[in-house]
Amino acid sequence: MSEPLARTPLHALHVELGARIVPFAGWEMPVQYAGIIEEHQAVRKAAGLFDVSHMGEARVRGRDAAAFLDRIMTNDMASIRPGMARYTVMCQPDGGCVDDLIVYRFSETEFLICLNASNAAKDIAWMRSLIGPFKVEVLDECAAWAQLAIQGPLAERILGLATALPLGTIKRFGFAVGEVAGASGCVVSRTGYTGSAGFEIYLPAASAEKVARALLALGKPHGLVPAGLGARDSLRLEANYPLYGHEISERISPIQAGLGWTVKFAKGEFVGREALRRQAEGGPAASVVLFSLDDRRIARQGAQVYAGETPVGEVLSGTHSPTLNKPIGTALVAAGYTGSAELTVDIRGNRIPLRIAVEPFVK
Amino acid sequence: MSNVPADLHYTKDHEWIKVAADGTAVIGITDHAQAALGDVTFVDLPKAGKTFGAGEVFGAVESVKAASDLYSPVSCEVLEANGSLNDTPDLVNREPYGGAWMIKVKVRNPGELAGLLDAAGYAAIL
Numbered sequence: 001m002s003e004p005l006a007r008t009p010l011h012a013l014h015v016e017l018g019a020r021i022v023p024f025a026g027w028e029m030p031v032q033y034a035g036i037i038e039e040h041q042a043v044r045k046a047a048g049l050f051d052v053s054h055m056g057e058a059r060v061r062g063r064d065a066a067a068f069l070d071r072i073m074t075n076d077m078a079s080i081r082p083g084m085a086r087y088t089v090m091c092q093p094d095g096g097c098v099d100d101l102i103v104y105r106f107s108e109t110e111f112l113i114c115l116n117a118s119n120a121a122k123d124i125a126w127m128r129s130l131i132g133p134f135k136v137e138v139l140d141e142c143a144a145w146a147q148l149a150i151q152g153p154l155a156e157r158i159l160g161l162a163t164a165l166p167l168g169t170i171k172r173f174g175f176a177v178g179e180v181a182g183a184s185g186c187v188v189s190r191t192g193y194t195g196s197a198g199f200e201i202y203l204p205a206a207s208a209e210k211v212a213r214a215l216l217a218l219g220k221p222h223g224l225v226p227a228g229l230g231a232r233d234s235l236r237l238e239a240n241y242p243l244y245g246h247e248i249s250e251r252i253s254p255i256q257a258g259l260g261w262t263v264k265f266a267k268g269e270f271v272g273r274e275a276l277r278r279q280a281e282g283g284p285a286a287s288v289v290l291f292s293l294d295d296r297r298i299a300r301q302g303a304q305v306y307a308g309e310t311p312v313g314e315v316l317s318g319t320h321s322p323t324l325n326k327p328i329g330t331a332l333v334a335a336g337y338t339g340s341a342e343l344t345v346d347i348r349g350n351r352i353p354l355r356i357a358v359e360p361f362v363k
Numbered sequence: 364m365s366n367v368p369a370d371l372h373y374t375k376d377h378e379w380i381k382v383a384a385d386g387t388a389v390i391g392i393t394d395h396a397q398a399a400l401g402d403v404t405f406v407d408l409p410k411a412g413k414t415f416g417a418g419e420v421f422g423a424v425e426s427v428k429a430a431s432d433l434y435s436p437v438s439c440e441v442l443e444a445n446g447s448l449n450d451t452p453d454l455v456n457r458e459p460y461g462g463a464w465m466i467k468v469k470v471r472n473p474g475e476l477a478g479l480l481d482a483a484g485y486a487a488i489l
Binding site (some may be wrong): 036038 | 401427452456
């Protein structure tokens with residue numbers, strides 16, 4: 001049976017703002033307010049405010065915290081400096097992805113990890129199962145934190161109206177801890193999932209509504225709009241950021257997903273290392289490609305990809321790109337076909353040529 | 364609340380049909396349907412001369428979120444597809460009962476209209 005859906009601390013605000021609420025990863029989340037395309041454009045041209053409080057958080061602390069994280073994550077954890085964050089994947093022994101995460105380092109012995117909502121409980125159980133001899137504890141802080149993302153070229157100016165934190169000194173993937181709109185203990189990081197500039201804010205759940213209202217009011221004259229999960233998806237796909245369950249999953253490894261840069265074989269033993277090394281050296285059986293279509297039909301998840309009459313893959317994500325004004329997507333394509341100029345995708349019986357992109361559609 | 368004009372017939376699948384005195388009709392999707400779909404990016408319509416039975420798929424409407432099939436309310440022959448939706452598919456969001464009509468058809472069996480919902484019947488299922 002399905003569990004009752006959780007609500008973020010901003011639920012009442014979403015309703016007040018006229019959001020369309022949908023079930024997502026066990027949560028009631030706003031998929032759109034004014035409309036996906038309008039919200040998408042606002043983020044590219046001004047700024048959007050996203051409630052991403054469904055994301056999970058785990059604190060990992062203890063004498064061996066860095067060594068423990070290096071054992072369970074693919075990226076290099078020990079070299080993260082306090083005040084910085086790093087994107088990483090956490091793999092199974094077979095190289096499939098348990099999750100992709102951002103790891104924030106607070107001190108030599110203390111880290112905060114951002115987890116995908118759909119994986120949060122699984123991730124925490126997985127991490128705890130691997131503690132073994134490491135002197136470390138994994139704390140579930142999912143309920144303690146809300147998360148807001150303020151994204152777009154004007155995000156820094158707007159956030160600067162609400163905080164005295166020196167935003168200009170926060171580097172990409174850096175963070176600072178302080179007060180935002182009167183709420184103390186906020187973690188403000190220069191990270192995002194849109195391909196536009198901006199920040200993500202981890203804040204005590206009880207302060208979330210006050211901070212969100214303050215940001216929306218301060219930002220409105222600058223074009224800040226509330227933005228939902230629909231725009232978040234089209235924004236991240238234009239930027240070619242993976243979404244767990246689509247481009248990466250328990251069956252799609254970081255090597256297949258084009259995330260080889262997050263896999264640091266030289267750091268020593270870690271879960272999944274041998275399987276990933278075999279894929280990296282021998283070439284994976286299939287890999288993820290980004291594409292656009294010179295058509296108006298959108299190739300959705302599950303649509304079949306063909307080389308001539310041979311099925312060679314399937315679509316993982318698909319949407320309309322407001323920036324390109326055409327359909328874009330990702331597909332898992334068998335080795336040997338990823339560079340093919342003759343791939344097509346089947347959409348309701350029509351074979352549409354796939355135009356593979358070598359770079360994200362936004363930088 | 365969505366808009367349900369009184370002078371149309373409706374399907375459970377959220378199409379409307381407006382019948383003229385000469386036996387032709389225009390077909391589109393309802394205000395409720397366009398709101399549920401969100402931003403419409405493409406409308407896939409049949410060519411003139413195609414025929415469809417009642418309840419058959421005659422096309423599809425794509426929004427950012429999903430593609431939905433379009434079902435013919437009655438047996439018909441397509442006389443014209445609305446070409447303006449090619450360039451401005453978002454008309455479906457703005458004028459679902461006006462500029463965003465989808466196909467103009469010849470109704471083959473006017474008796475089928477009696478099996479459709481009237482405005483009150485359609486409003487009752489929303």
